[in-house]
Amino acid sequence: MKSAASVPEAEQSTRPVELARHDEAALLELLETLVQRHGYVPREFSDEVSRLVAVKLERLRRIQAKLDSTIRRDVQQHVARWRNEEGNLIMILHAIQNQHGYVPREVAMELSRELGVKLARIYEVITFYHYFKLQPPGAHNVTVCNGTACYLKGSTDLLNALRTELGVAEGQTTADRQIHLDTVRCIGCCGMAPAVVIDGKTLGHVKVADVSGHLVALKQSNQEARP
Amino acid sequence: MNALTPADLEAIARTPVVDPPEWVRVQLDTGGIAAGAELVYGALAAARTERQLSFALLRAGSVGYSFADPVIEVQDAGMPRVLYGRMNAAVASHLIDEHLLAHRLLDDHIIATRQRGTSLDTAVTHVLVRDTSGEGSRTESLQSAFNAELKRQDLGDRVQVVRALDVGIYEQGAVVQLLPGAVTYANIQEADIALIVRESIAGGRVLENLRWQTPDRQKRIVLRHCGEVDPDSLDDYLRRAAGYQALRRALFEFTPEQVIAEMKTAALRGRGGAGFPTALKWQLTRAQPAPQRYVICNGDEGDPGAFMDRSVLESDPHVVLEGMLIAAYAMGASRGYFYIRAEYPKAVERIERAIGQARERGLLGDNILGRGFAFDAKVRLGAGAFVCGEETALIASIEGRRGSPTPRPPYPSVRGLWGMPTAINNVETLASVPPILRHGGAWFAGHGTPTSRGTKVFAVTGKVRNAQLVEVPMGTTLRQIITDVCGGVADGRELKAVQTGGPSGGVIPVQHLDTPVSYETLQELGSIMGSGGMLVMDKTDSMVDVAKFYLRFCVDESCGKCAPCRIGGYQLLQILERISRGRGSASDVAQIRRICLAMQRASLCGLGQTAPNPVLSTLRYFNDEYKAFIEGGPAYVRKISRTAAPAAKSADEARRVPAAGETASGLLAAKS
Ligand SMILES: Cc1cc2nc3c(=O)[nH]c(=O)nc-3n(C[C@H](O)[C@H](O)[C@H](O)COP(=O)(O)O)c2cc1C
Ligand code: SF4
Ligand code: FES
Numbered sequence: 071m072k073s074a075a076s077v078p079e080a081e082q083s084t085r086p087v088e089l090a091r092h093d094e095a096a097l098l099e100l101l102e103t104l105v106q107r108h109g110y111v112p113r114e115f116s117d118e119v120s121r122l123v124a125v126k127l128e129r130l131r132r133i134q135a136k137l138d139s140t141i142r143r144d145v146q147q148h149v150a151r152w153r154n155e156e157g158n159l160i161m162i163l164h165a166i167q168n169q170h171g172y173v174p175r176e177v178a179m180e181l182s183r184e185l186g187v188k189l190a191r192i193y194e195v196i197t198f199y200h201y202f203k204l205q206p207p208g209a210h211n212v213t214v215c216n217g218t219a220c221y222l223k224g225s226t227d228l229l230n231a232l233r234t235e236l237g238v239a240e241g242q243t244t245a246d247r248q249i250h251l252d253t254v255r256c257i258g259c260c261g262m263a264p265a266v267v268i269d270g271k272t273l274g275h276v277k278v279a280d281v282s283g284h285l286v287a288l289k290q291s292n293q294e295a296r297p
Numbered sequence: 298m299n300a301l302t303p304a305d306l307e308a309i310a311r312t313p314v315v316d317p318p319e320w321v322r323v324q325l326d327t328g329g330i331a332a333g334a335e336l337v338y339g340a341l342a343a344a345r346t347e348r349q350l351s352f353a354l355l356r357a358g359s360v361g362y363s364f365a366d367p368v369i370e371v372q373d374a375g376m377p378r379v380l381y382g383r384m385n386a387a388v389a390s391h392l393i394d395e396h397l398l399a400h401r402l403l404d405d406h407i408i409a410t411r412q413r414g415t416s417l418d419t420a421v422t423h424v425l426v427r428d429t430s431g432e433g434s435r436t437e438s439l440q441s442a443f444n445a446e447l448k449r450q451d452l453g454d455r456v457q458v459v460r461a462l463d464v465g466i467y468e469q470g471a472v473v474q475l476l477p478g479a480v481t482y483a484n485i486q487e488a489d490i491a492l493i494v495r496e497s498i499a500g501g502r503v504l505e506n507l508r509w510q511t512p513d514r515q516k517r518i519v520l521r522h523c524g525e526v527d528p529d530s531l532d533d534y535l536r537r538a539a540g541y542q543a544l545r546r547a548l549f550e551f552t553p554e555q556v557i558a559e560m561k562t563a564a565l566r567g568r569g570g571a572g573f574p575t576a577l578k579w580q581l582t583r584a585q586p587a588p589q590r591y592v593i594c595n596g597d598e599g600d601p602g603a604f605m606d607r608s609v610l611e612s613d614p615h616v617v618l619e620g621m622l623i624a625a626y627a628m629g630a631s632r633g634y635f636y637i638r639a640e641y642p643k644a645v646e647r648i649e650r651a652i653g654q655a656r657e658r659g660l661l662g663d664n665i666l667g668r669g670f671a672f673d674a675k676v677r678l679g680a681g682a683f684v685c686g687e688e689t690a691l692i693a694s695i696e697g698r699r700g701s702p703t704p705r706p707p708y709p710s711v712r713g714l715w716g717m718p719t720a721i722n723n724v725e726t727l728a729s730v731p732p733i734l735r736h737g738g739a740w741f742a743g744h745g746t747p748t749s750r751g752t753k754v755f756a757v758t759g760k761v762r763n764a765q766l767v768e769v770p771m772g773t774t775l776r777q778i779i780t781d782v783c784g785g786v787a788d789g790r791e792l793k794a795v796q797t798g799g800p801s802g803g804v805i806p807v808q809h810l811d812t813p814v815s816y817e818t819l820q821e822l823g824s825i826m827g828s829g830g831m832l833v834m835d836k837t838d839s840m841v842d843v844a845k846f847y848l849r850f851c852v853d854e855s856c857g858k859c860a861p862c863r864i865g866g867y868q869l870l871q872i873l874e875r876i877s878r879g880r881g882s883a884s885d886v887a888q889i890r891r892i893c894l895a896m897q898r899a900s901l902c903g904l905g906q907t908a909p910n911p912v913l914s915t916l917r918y919f920n921d922e923y924k925a926f927i928e929g930g931p932a933y934v935r936k937i938s939r940t941a942a943p944a945a946k947s948a949d950e951a952r953r954v955p956a957a958g959e960t961a962s963g964l965l966a967a968k969s
Contacts, residue, residue: 261363
């Protein structure tokens, strides 16, 4: 009975199999339909499917290996640059953060292997210093100066307005990973206090009323960038 | 490139600097760049190509006029050299047409020189005018009046009258400066105009009764080449700033002991905060037998509202390196580190470049200037931890560890970096060393007060009219710094207090403003000299709020190693929060004092020991404000939050800087 039912289906399913050859999502869909319908993957399909899965897995493995070896190569390069320097850990972390915008976990693990230093000790250092980040930065950065001069001239109000608008606190990134909100201590433009830095551009004498406008401009620039 | 020899240095010293006849110099420091200095540079370069001009386009760091960023300096043959502030790309390209092609100075952007002259030997070609009362609304009519009078006396073609952006004199009515001699008159009346034109401009006679006699309060020793020298060029430093001549003198004319003796004569005290005698620090480090000694430049600049050290590192990096070399020679150190905040990428870049250049020319290496002195310097980045400004924490950080302080003694001069004797000096301290070696310790000690010699750089910010870097001899009063140099409080509001020393310092109320600054006087007032942050506050600023701001900073930055600081700071902040919400109780003040005392006594490092200072000093001078919160309760909080909001808004409006081209019409509108 099973085989009787599956034969015409196999014919019907040539197209999905065809699709699955090129498209991971289609492969998954095919598997799902088969399992739903039969409770298992019928023999007529299983050879073909396992071949497909093996190909995909192999490709994934290659990507991962490539990623690993890039990470390894990068870390090795950073370490080589600082190899003979005593106390090099912090400088290497700076180099890593410069490259990635944060210190990714895989990189920290690789660094631990490369330096022969316990991962816990690396994290102990990373977490001590505010400058090192463990999360990837947002696509855009909005940074409010919270130095003394800016504070006196109302940076707290600016920060509150931004928090409300973005729905995140300082040090956090919006859920869509678009905007990262942060504070900084004196960027040396006290003459322009209160100052806000948006994607590296410093704005002076910023007013609470301006905040929305700046964010709208940022979002628009996003849309232009992704047609 | 060849290593420099002492003979090369001597030859450079004898050769005068020749600049091209026409140049424009753009001040490209972090503050300037943030305000658009790079765009200005680009616009100047484009205009130069487009109009096929040959003026030299030069780069420099900052002269310190943050209020006017971006700032450029222009030299045109036959014209007085001038600084222009509040530039932007459009004004820059207009400036080329006006100043370099039509040979006319540009209105509304000039910052007049503070080096005011006393004689009119050279014929007057330009008159800078500025109404210094309030926002200067009558500047334009002053200009017209002068123009009319010049015309009447048939001098209209010879002399240009220019509206200045700033003349460095405040609330002294109408002020004019006659260029190129820079004779300056203040408080001039309508009737004086004809007299000035006849006597001074036509006749070349100085009107002593009108002349502004108050000398400039500033004395630039540390900052003397900032804004002039190209921070990216060793050659420029060598030629323009007599660079490495102090090192040559130290290596060839002095023994290390004599260098220390010279420093002792100079009586230089550390500019990083505590004011420890620099000569003594070097001597202690030198006296410690060891195979290796280190010198560290502390460029961690932790005060969250100060930027002196960054500005010096960015504007004149070689002077700090030269200072480090001399320090190293004096104490027998062969390795040095610049510990600089990672948040200061420009400073890092410029110091790294300076080190590279010095290495290339043999100013760093195994045999510096052929004198057998070996030294090398490296940069290490801070990573956003205020506590790493503390010496033992800084050392831990350079060693690649968490920056937790350790108990002293042993002091770093005994057991420092990698266990070796180490001297840690602040940026400004090291930058003071080359001038001392060049001009002598006695010359340096000739400035300042008996206990605090020399000059001090302050970053004056907050509710001040002109936020800027100021370098004054020790002993200058706070009032002179804030009122005479920086123009007093913005918007004509009333000054309330000044905060010095950042998170480790305290507030000084207006009644003590005539105190001459020195390590001792500031300490007596419950504050400290600190590294040079000076925050000006007006009557609308709440002292409880300011205390809370600094305390929160310290609590955030506490490394948590010892309980008095970790727990005490947190509790203190809780109490202050409660008070400022109107939920304080009568016993809170006593409790605050108890916690402060415990923190001061029992904290392991300077952070915890000094964190109570902002709280204690506001309590000392502004107890009323705490009382008002405690006694007034939530009703009081509601009342002040209602009154504060509109006031802040209108101040914001008033301070809005007119955009280029907008100034003239704005002033006109204000007048009519
Ligand atoms: C919490 C704390 C932060 C400090 N921050 C700085 C700083 O940012 N820059 C600095 O030069 N000194 C700082 N100091 C003082 C230094 O520890 C050290 O005394 C100074 O760099 C010595 O240099 P000097 O003798 O030239 O002043 C700090 C001290 C403490 C306790
Ligand atoms: S006083 Fe504060 S910053 Fe200093 S060691 Fe103790 S906890 Fe750390
Ligand atoms: S405090 Fe914000 S720029 Fe200095």
